[in-house]
Amino acid sequence: MLASLLIVFREVIEAGLIVGIVLAATKGVARRSLWVAYGVGGGVLGACLVAGFAGEIEQLFQGSGQELFNASILLLAVVMLTWHNVWMAGHGRQMAREMRQVGAEVAAGERTLTALSIVVGVAVLREGSEVVLFLYGIASQPGTTTASLLTGGALGLAAGAAMSALMYYGLLAIPAHKLFRVTSGLITLLAAGMAAQAVLFLQQAGYLEVLTGTVWNTSWLLAEDSLVGRLLHTLIGYSDAPNGAQLVAYGAVIVAIVLLMRWEQGRQARLKAAAAPAPVAAE
Amino acid sequence: MKLVLLTLGAVLVASSALADDAGIPLKLKNHRFTPAEIHVKANVPNLIVMSNEDATAEEFDSTSLKVEKVVAGNSSGNVRIRPLAPGRYPFMGEYHSDTAQGVVVAE
Numbered sequence: 001m002l003a004s005l006l007i008v009f010r011e012v013i014e015a016g017l018i019v020g021i022v023l024a025a026t027k028g029v030a031r032r033s034l035w036v037a038y039g040v041g042g043g044v045l046g047a048c049l050v051a052g053f054a055g056e057i058e059q060l061f062q063g064s065g066q067e068l069f070n071a072s073i074l075l076l077a078v079v080m081l082t083w084h085n086v087w088m089a090g091h092g093r094q095m096a097r098e099m100r101q102v103g104a105e106v107a108a109g110e111r112t113l114t115a116l117s118i119v120v121g122v123a124v125l126r127e128g129s130e131v132v133l134f135l136y137g138i139a140s141q142p143g144t145t146t147a148s149l150l151t152g153g154a155l156g157l158a159a160g161a162a163m164s165a166l167m168y169y170g171l172l173a174i175p176a177h178k179l180f181r182v183t184s185g186l187i188t189l190l191a192a193g194m195a196a197q198a199v200l201f202l203q204q205a206g207y208l209e210v211l212t213g214t215v216w217n218t219s220w221l222l223a224e225d226s227l228v229g230r231l232l233h234t235l236i237g238y239s240d241a242p243n244g245a246q247l248v249a250y251g252a253v254i255v256a257i258v259l260l261m262r263w264e265q266g267r268q269a270r271l272k273a274a275a276a277p278a279p280v281a282a283e
Numbered sequence: 284m285k286l287v288l289l290t291l292g293a294v295l296v297a298s299s300a301l302a303d304d305a306g307i308p309l310k311l312k313n314h315r316f317t318p319a320e321i322h323v324k325a326n327v328p329n330l331i332v333m334s335n336e337d338a339t340a341e342e343f344d345s346t347s348l349k350v351e352k353v354v355a356g357n358s359s360g361n362v363r364i365r366p367l368a369p370g371r372y373p374f375m376g377e378y379h380s381d382t383a384q385g386v387v388v389a390e
Contacts, residue, residue, distance in 0.1 A: 007377065020307070054340055055355035066353060131344060133353060134378045137339035164318040199350060201321040204363045209328070212365050229367065 001152035004138065008156025011131045014234040015043070015123040016160040020167025021190065022116045025084070032113055037118040042122025050125060052131035055149065067205035070126065074198035077122040080115040081191040082257050084183050087112045089261035090268035092180040122282035131157075183260070186235070192253040193237020196246040203245065211244025306332035306361065311354070313343055314379035325369040334359040336343040341383065345374035349385060 019036060026032040050069075057065045130155070138149045174182050193201065202208040219240040222229050232238035237250060309331050310317045323329040335341050335354040343352045343362050353370035354360035376383025 001380070051340075054353055058353075058355060058358065058360050066360070100349040109323075130353065130377075132345045133342075137341075137356075137378055140339060156386065203365065204352070206363055212328075214368075219347075224347065240346075 001148040001155075004134075004149040004152035005156040005159070006152075007134060008131055008153045009159045010156075010230065011127040011134075012157055012160030013163055013230060014247070015120075015127045017231070017234050018123040018190070019120055019185050019247050020164040021122055021140070021171070021183060023164075023168045023181065024171035025088075025187060026113060027176075027179060028175045029113060035113040035117040036120055039120030039147060040124050042117075043121040044128055046121065046125040047128030047132050050129035051136065054129070061205070064205035067201040068207070071198040071201035071205065073122045073126065077119045078191045078195050080122075081187050082135075082253075082260065083115045083188060083193070084112045084119075085187050085191075085257055086260045086264045087115075088180060088184060090264040092184070108123070132176045172249065188254055188257045189236040190234075191257060192250045193233070193235070195238050195249040195253040196239065196242065199246045199249045200243075203243070208245060211248065214243050215247055217241045229277035262267045285302060286307040290291070305330075306330040309333045309362075310336060312381065314341070314376060314382045316376070316383055316385040318383045321385065321386055321387045323364065323367065323389050326366050328366050329364040331362040331364060331387075332359055333362055341379065342377040343374060344377040345372060345387075348374060349373040350374070351377075 019040065022039075023032070023036060026036075030053055054066070059065060059093070063066050099125060125191055135150065135153050138146055171179065171183065171186075204211055217240060222232070222238070222240060224230070224238065224240040229238060229240065239246065241252075305322055307323065307329065309321060311333060316338060318348045321331065325356055331343075333343055333352075333354050335356060335358060338356045343350060343354060343360070345351075348364060348367075350362055350364070352360055352362050364387065367387070369389050372387040372389065374385050374387060
């Protein structure tokens with residue numbers, strides 16, 4: 001039971017953390033729970049489909065279908081996270097102010113919820129398909145231990161959900177006016193880590209065979225498959241032995257997001273100045 | 284910077300060497316790998332072709348090789364191994380890690 005608990009927990013930890021971050025990043029936005037639920041639901045459905053067609057996906061692109069599929073959905077998540085951050089850079093301050101002043105849910109920001117819903121869906125789909133395959137494998141083998149393994153699996157899922165709650169309430173402890181800045185930072189690192197992971201999949205697919213040499217190895221300090229290593233892998237893209245192309249992708253995504261956020265901030269400020277020549281409200 | 288250049292050099296040398304096209308066969312049956320020890324050439328990319336003869340899916344998983352690959356039941360999958368420094372790199376079938384264990388030896 002413990003073994004299956006650990007396997008399932010290990011797989012759902014990533015999705016759990018991402019859901020927690022997304023919930024915190026959208027605090028105060030109307031109907032965000034619904035959108036997150038869409039993401040989770042869609043992800044579970046997708047996970048079952050991917051698990052069911054694992055063999056077929058694998059046969060695509062000369063046996064590199066699985067890697068290309070993983071890389072594609074990760075890159076989709078990177079684009080969505082970027083979009084969210086850039087949008088928030090333009091509207092976040094206004095949202096935070098509305099939240100403080102009115103204490104009510106903000107109607108704005110629903111557009112960016114679509115993006116985050118997709119991110120949640122992708123996270124659930126990726127990890128979920130492995131959980132489905134694992135649990136299906138157990139369930140299809142009759143044996144005395146099946147029930148206890150499935151119990152372990154259910155407990156693992158619950159532990160993943162608890163991780164989600166922990167992340168969410170942990171982030172909520174941050175004062176509201178700083179919350180968006182913190183979640184923007186987290187989302188930037190999340191996106192960079194996903195891009196580095198996508199590079200690894202492209203390399204495994206044989207499509208990106210540049211800078212594949214390991215640049216440094218810190219497994220002696222913190223192994224990536226330890227619990228802390230896994231948490232950091234999800235949150236900031238920690239890898240104990242990254243290769244050159246991964247580091248390039250990681251850095252490029254951070255730079256791109258920061259530049260795009262600055263640009264959008266400036267654009268919104270100019271728009272506001274043009275629309276209302278004498279703004280009174282202080283930022 | 285020196286480190287980066289050295290890495291770059293190593294990559295160029297590595298990618299100029301051709302990988303074995305046919306691939307190294309690896310069989311999974313009754314949740315055990317045969318051969319459980321795979322010998323590969325160091326510093327060149329290698330290809331392992333894993334055939335899963337069990338009815339259920341298995342994930343070839345190795346943190347040290349940086350590979351995670353699901354192979355469906357009764358099917359086979361390609362596992363690309365990046366150029367390795369000489370050494371031992373353990374791998375496992377994640378769904379049955381009590382029996383499905385193996386190691387890649389680069390030399």
